[in-house]
Amino acid sequence: MDKKNLQLAAGLVKPTYIAQAGQALNSRHNLVTALLANRRLPPTGWDEATIEYLLSELAMMDSNNFLGNVGVGEREARIFCPLVARRCFRLAHGVGRSGDIAEVQPKAAGSSLMSALCACLARDALRVAGLANARAALVLPLATGMALALTLAALRGSRPPGARLVLWPRVDQKSCLKAIATAGFTPIMIPNILDDSGVVRMDAAALSAAIEAHGADRILCVVTTASCFAPRVRDDVDVAARLCARAGIAHVVNNAYGLQCRATTALVNRAMAVGRVDAVVQSTDKNFMVPVGGAIVCGPDAAFIARVGKTYAGRASSAPALDLFITLLSMGADGYRRLLDEREARAKEFRAALAACAAAAGEALIAAPDNTISFAITLRRVRDPRRVGAALSGGGATSAAAAAASAGAAAVASGAAADDDGAAAAVAVPAVTTVAGLEFRGYGSSVDEYPCAYLTAACAIGMRQADTDEFIARLSKVFAEAQKQRGRSAAPCAAAAV
Amino acid sequence: MDKKNLQLAAGLVKPTYIAQAGQALNSRHNLVTALLANRRLPPTGWDEATIEYLLSELAMMDSNNFLGNVGVGEREARIFCPLVARRCFRLAHGVGRSGDIAEVQPKAAGSSLMSALCACLARDALRVAGLANARAALVLPLATGMALALTLAALRGSRPPGARLVLWPRVDQKSCLKAIATAGFTPIMIPNILDDSGVVRMDAAALSAAIEAHGADRILCVVTTASCFAPRVRDDVDVAARLCARAGIAHVVNNAYGLQCRATTALVNRAMAVGRVDAVVQSTDKNFMVPVGGAIVCGPDAAFIARVGKTYAGRASSAPALDLFITLLSMGADGYRRLLDEREARAKEFRAALAACAAAAGEALIAAPDNTISFAITLRRVRDPRRVGAALSGGGATSAAAAAASAGAAAVASGAAADDDGAAAAVAVPAVTTVAGLEFRGYGSSVDEYPCAYLTAACAIGMRQADTDEFIARLSKVFAEAQKQRGRSAAPCAAAAV
């Protein structure tokens, strides 16, 4: 409805009404103008109508949607099924070109524009979250694991040919380790420290010693972890950054879901200032509530981030970028800030409620102040810790527990499972788990022997008050049932300090 | 609407009508039953209603959609924007687990089921297309380039540690070469043969010699190409397979868009029987008309294909699998066969029309019988071959030409550009192009010096009769205009034989 069309419309509908409608249309166009001019998150989120309107215009800018288009290439973004065409808003060319995932495509100006804007919005979102030192950002159609692999592959050219080792403070989650292997490098695991309060943390001295021992020329990089399950806490990313800077080796931060936590973000941001950080990798689904499938790789050096993009071979799905693009427009800067604020407030409440619930059952929160997303409580008095997780997730007729599976999984994973009646010994011998060629004892707790069983639960972005309440209610019930069973068997409880 | 609900409904609507409706519902359920039981393409394509119905049931099987779900994990597939939730049919958990892209997820039975079924359908589609010897298939959320990289990475463990070379008959398309580099290997380019009729083909003797020269222990694999732009033809994949079998080295076939061509498929299928083929990689978008973003990796050895899946680090977007799943259900076996038949018939017509159009302009089709998808005609008499592509894609007010960009690109890319008035010499000296560290002369035509400029156009799956007609009309017009200009300048034409 440009000016001409509005004039024609005024021949059918009263001109004053059309004039007012024209103003309304203009106010939508102005939103798009601001987006294109500022390349930042809109101050307030867009409504669905505006987002769809923009997407429909972007689609019309791709050659597969040109009226009267004739395609004689081998790839013309023809879509067989209308259902698929609709769900991708007719943007079918994907993103990138054979040489570079961030490149624009001649046949797809609309998809390319979407992708370019998405990178701008992602960069701005990082700024809002607190990563101001990340001067460049790349939205990858890969989740954290493969994004790490690609980042490591991109380091290849910038380090000596013999630099094939990746130093990595232990974190018991498979993706990162597999990423190192997939990229063709050799992981060197740095064991963690288990302190008196039961917290598991990176051993900076061991890391430093390992750098020394292996020699910088043989080391590709250090990979640190900024978000993880309690009772492990985030690595001292800044300390690692200083060690890397001194040794002249690269440093990649696995910040999978740390962006949602301001303390973590501040730490990572400081690391970029005080030492060497080549890239920080974060998940789009865990931080921005989009479907699984994307990651943002950012860093202080735009040239390196661009190299990561150039390392991607060929085109890729535009789905992860599109989901993020829509979501960031829909959130706006204020919406994103509000989500961060809410999570912070919610996490404090959650931690307190969890501690109270644990205390009431004779258990304790494992104080790990440097983990503000994942929380752990001991399961010392529970006869069979594995059942807690199952009970939380199984939960009879209600489906409330179904989502608590991760809690249960963690309880099982903790392995240590020091039961309260002495019969735990057999269980307490941790099996050996092999991942990417490395052997781990006590896999799950990031140390070889964690002294007791425990349960973890996270308070992630988007969690509602009702989730907390329902989870705590359910957990209390599980504890109460465990108590009853204990009562029946009349076994003495000997809860040792952690 | 199970039996109980239908009985209740019969209290509101005449029972005989409800009974008939119940039968109709049953006939839908039976489609799903057949899919789950047979795990093959439905004989005829499903309608949209049935597909959406199945997707809605699958979504309800994922924990993020459980009624009363409480999520206390760090990844709960919360979706911020309803627009995004709808476009992914509420399937937000992606596919795979940290250890394996083909693994099922505890929180996402529906997504896992979709993914597993998609792999079955893809496997069946390969069979329909003619790749019966591919006993296993994996649907990757990566386009061809990265799928090749992952496949190469998966070979790492099965070859000696020093096997770092990838032998690769030249094909001037960047993705494959970048894939080799991204996976951390060293490409060894095997130059092609240019025969008298202007056809560019793999040099089997040179490949054999290179295997000998480098030694099997230093070679990871050979990567052959089964679909490419004319005047290059597909590699003798069976010959290469025999060489690899004899030398005991791996063999990966880049079959990006070859699945749509039965001759190509037959060749690749034979190669699996007569020699060694570890994996064949094909694009989902180019072969199945879905948005860019997926690839199918298949091969005769299920264990190796599974290893490719295990090499993928972490979870991934379910978008490419979902698009393929929907599309294959919507196509059905008969729909897919019809598309293959139509493309074959269309390609014959297209080739003939192109030859006639070229002849009328004093040009010629470059006879390359082993390329039945991409076709090339000479541009000997055209003063500025680069303009042909531009004219085809620019095309004034009509957008018909827009999609002809690839044709134009090819004309430009051919580089040789032997103009018809003798002034071509300057242009004819091909520049050097560097890709992934390798230098290429005459980049674009897959040989160092192609003797004349040419134009390529492809007849890909989904192309309509109208596309052919419109393209030929437009090309004729471009030739006519070129003729006029030539007439005006009164320059003599000296079209040499190729």
Next chain:
Amino acid sequence: MDKKNLQLAAGLVKPTYIAQAGQALNSRHNLVTALLANRRLPPTGWDEATIEYLLSELAMMDSNNFLGNVGVGEREARIFCPLVARRCFRLAHGVGRSGDIAEVQPKAAGSSLMSALCACLARDALRVAGLANARAALVLPLATGMALALTLAALRGSRPPGARLVLWPRVDQKSCLKAIATAGFTPIMIPNILDDSGVVRMDAAALSAAIEAHGADRILCVVTTASCFAPRVRDDVDVAARLCARAGIAHVVNNAYGLQCRATTALVNRAMAVGRVDAVVQSTDKNFMVPVGGAIVCGPDAAFIARVGKTYAGRASSAPALDLFITLLSMGADGYRRLLDEREARAKEFRAALAACAAAAGEALIAAPDNTISFAITLRRVRDPRRVGAALSGGGATSAAAAAASAGAAAVASGAAADDDGAAAAVAVPAVTTVAGLEFRGYGSSVDEYPCAYLTAACAIGMRQADTDEFIARLSKVFAEAQKQRGRSAAPCAAAAV
């Protein structure tokens, strides 16, 4: 994406790509311009993307979608459920104002524009179909029955206060009769003629006599029927038009599904030229393949058609107009013409196939050349005609027959049901049916006593070749089964001539 926005976009994506995309966007705007300027069906149908784009712009022109809108009226088109908002494309204000269904609304420029354009397109579609003499058209959010009632109510003011009779050649379908009653008038039924060939037709002499008998001053109008079930044929609408013109009484044509038939349309069009036709009412669903709910009232006198609109009290749902608007844009003039052509060809085949199938079973097509949509065959030799319909619609596992219900219904409805074994007498006494206070004998066949049972089937717009084939196959099977039963009971067949 106006000029300014495209310029900004060129800062992110290569300007030449953006320029080409801008042209593509322009070609869409030009479609809208042509629509607004010509107010006629587009020559070729629009694609879905363009239709949705226009609808999204129209929605943004309605006040409920203004950014920052503040609503303090009692009706602000707030939509509670996003699902509902999407399905109506956010056009929630309905159509019309309290005084006039065709009036524009101050709060809803977009809805008003849609409605106005829809009326233009409908008018043009009537022209394409052959109703060129209908100089004005109104799209009503009422199906045929209530549209007739409204039209009759609109006549109230233009006839003397005592003119309360509506003369109506019998047609055994309830809606029209109920419409007369609902509008507050008294129907006078004019019995039909049953001719020797079994055709039921309007009795022009009886109509003329009735006008005379009741006196023009007591008669509101004559309502004729231009489309009906065989063996009744369409009324001689032109003859009735001449009678009305002479008597000075109004004349309304119930053309429910006659628009799809060119012969019918030609007759109705001629009637407007040679006599008096105040309004012609046609269904949108039966003629344009939209969901049930709308009607087009047209006529030669724009003032009267406008009065029908003014007779509508209050606002109304925009759904029927929206469905028609979308459909007509999607069809285009050529698509509509093609549908009309196809139906005509299909109907000829259908009639022939039905006649052949009947003949093979010893039955006969009832030749009714003036009904080219509905066809009837005798069911003389069938023991229980009611079962034919049931068998066609029941049909065991296949759902093919489900849609044949109307055929079955007609078979049952025919009532006369003269069975072939003499036992028919009991059945042959037609029950009396009362509709709107009138009593009918032999209700269903539009005459008191039709001499035999019969089956009707229609060939309506949108019917496919496969429908014909499948129906004939099924009918043959039903006949074969009937034959078998007859054989078993060895009853003599005495098929009398109709």
Next chain:
Amino acid sequence: MDKKNLQLAAGLVKPTYIAQAGQALNSRHNLVTALLANRRLPPTGWDEATIEYLLSELAMMDSNNFLGNVGVGEREARIFCPLVARRCFRLAHGVGRSGDIAEVQPKAAGSSLMSALCACLARDALRVAGLANARAALVLPLATGMALALTLAALRGSRPPGARLVLWPRVDQKSCLKAIATAGFTPIMIPNILDDSGVVRMDAAALSAAIEAHGADRILCVVTTASCFAPRVRDDVDVAARLCARAGIAHVVNNAYGLQCRATTALVNRAMAVGRVDAVVQSTDKNFMVPVGGAIVCGPDAAFIARVGKTYAGRASSAPALDLFITLLSMGADGYRRLLDEREARAKEFRAALAACAAAAGEALIAAPDNTISFAITLRRVRDPRRVGAALSGGGATSAAAAAASAGAAAVASGAAADDDGAAAAVAVPAVTTVAGLEFRGYGSSVDEYPCAYLTAACAIGMRQADTDEFIARLSKVFAEAQKQRGRSAAPCAAAAV
């Protein structure tokens, strides 16, 4: 996913995951079971996934969606445009049959079930709102005006043939009056009382006298109004009900948007208990936030409500019922109650804020305690009251005012427009407006001469706090500007008491 399909699925995905998913699917089926069994609003609203799931099942129960359906009727609900098919969820058969809008259709079990359930939900929603005495409810695909017309037409048979008068306390809104005329009856207007506080109300004595004067046999019914613009208040519906009971004449209540107000609902409910109420008509869009197009007709006598349904001639659009059905499922009983509660709280605040804003500008709220939806303030000191409305709706760059059009319209409509500088005389002579043959002086304020100009604004269901704030801010600004202009012209203000 019935049991059999889940078992098959367990062959592809871990059986424990499938078992849990099966439970989740069951919890959805149970929602449908509860709906079908209870036929009441769900206690809490359904999520979109469940609603869409049910709609897709309903669609599959309609014959046009049967797999392999063969349609040989004249109406087979074929849908030409997929966009239309999707937006109506493939429910294309409409509602009703030729004889009855509430009747089920043989070809459309799903549509019929939806329609039947919608009527049940509507009936339950009336109960929640407070109309417990309405024992039957009918959802009509007509907005209030035509629903009134149909209701009046349905009364025809139950009153003597000569009963053609409709007594109607004046309310200056056209729809109702047009409805009376369209139904073929003669309206008798009963003038209102203007009391000392400026409130306009029904004159019960005049109504009683009119019944006497015209005689019950000549009167079809009384139509009272339960919701209207201030300063008119709702009619004493209970008083009228008693008068009608005594006189033995019918009584229809126009409760267009009164259902959202508990005080109004209580009054109407009492009227059904203490006197005669044949039918109460309410808008679906104004009370339930759906698009314009539906009405609910309810009453204490199920037989009469059924007769209204039988008076509807032919089928109709299912769009209004579908919108209501989706919305009521999505709201649930608790959601609806919350909306009612919120509106009540909001209305109190709105009234107070409006009074304060008026007072600050030297104007006053016109105290009309019996109107709790629409509020009026005087515009005595404003030079040109018409401009207030325009200023509120025009509003420069912001679109905030756009929706305030009704306020502006009301200001204009008030007509009386007694300006504050004595020059008002000319304006103060109200023009005569003719609607449906009746002449009105001072049309807009429901009395012949309202003593001053005024502005009305409504606080309707769904209004947000932000709407109130923004409107009051804007109104204050308009008053401030008016003050400035008055200052400049230095004209003395002589605001007379109302």
